[in-house]
Amino acid sequence: MITKRIIPCLDVKDGRVVKGVNFAGLGDVASPVELAEYYSGAGADELVFYDITASAEGRRLFTDILTETARRVFIPLTVGGGINTTADFERVLGCGADKVSVNSGAIKNPSLVREAARLYGDQCVVLSADVKRVDGVFRVFAKGGRENTSMEAVEWIKRCVDMGAGEIVLNSIDTDGVKNGFDLEMLDAVCRAVSVPVIASGGAGSIDHFIELFKTLDGVDAGLAASIFHFGEVKIRDLKESMAKAGIPARL
């Protein structure tokens, strides 16, 4: 039986892991390579690296970190942040990434999803969507959650799946950093609309939130979180054991 996946996300800036609360107020956590090794040993099913650097120097540093991580960690690695062209796909795939996550790059140029899926396969293209309720409608936000694109989220996600996105990371801006649980309503809307794996992101504050997520929404394949793992509020080993006890398939 296929297991529900637990995915720590590492936001990397200038060679260090950071995590913002509601995308603001960044604080330093640890070395990305060491953290990745730690998580792999602790039972993480996959890792996501987001490059939130803007400078060329930071980008080169990120590529080095990625290479070193892929040399030492043998679980799937997804890379996102600053992916605007297929050349960006090439760059991170060449450093050992298995999947590439697109967000603002796909909003600017939706054909990037189709082009990348054709070149590297659907399984390689992850659509990451930052979504927020605006007057009761799910809207897609760009630029790290700062800019309302006014696109309706479920329509946008369906369109990207049709173009070849093989997986969806749905990040609810409404619940992100609040630690009150995942955005079940938003996730349900997306799960009903697409037939590719959906990864829930934003809002996890405790083990119970993951249990609630997987018990409530059968269509969710994975739960992603950052700070609660980085600061040890939730230990992946404990989380996996609790999932198994609750009857949720988990890799122990």
Added chain:
Amino acid sequence: MIAIIDYGVGNLFSLKSSFAAIGEDAAVISDPDALKDADRLLLPGVGAFEDAAEKLRKSGLDQALLEGVNQGKPLLGICLGMQMLFEKSYEYGEHSGLGLLAGEIRPIRDVIPAHYKIPHIGWNALKFERPDCPLWKYIREGDYVYFVHSYYAVPSGDCLSASAEYGADLTAAVWKDNVFGCQFHPEKSGAVGLSILRAFCEVPV
């Protein structure tokens, strides 16, 4: 030396790194002549069957590989590399494979319930069909490995060595004489995956 066969498909960085992690000497080889120096052969692969099979043929690596297998060198095909060991695939048409194993490649969609998602992505447990397969030397039945695929192998001989349950029993691994294949990615399957690669390196030549 283990030759990781490079015919221009996919990224071999993780595979090379995983052999380095278990202290094995692996080289990425794209020259058919250089395959002669290898003791073991590794056939990777991602993407579409037709494109990969064509690239393998054009490179001349297919003949060098078959020659190596005939000399008794252990061969391990991974993911699409495993699928290419079979006679043919029905992925977007009908395409010939290497024919080292009897059987064909078919869409998973045909055999699983409609609510199961395609691709089959994630960690799934191995069910041993052949507990005596040398690749299982250091792991146990029920251990988890990482899959990403939309097509699966339907062997017509008796080469099935492990399966994984995903609404149906899907071929997870195959074995016949010195020819081995894994549908999953050992190089992405953590400690279990590295143990499988180590066992492959210990298969007698």
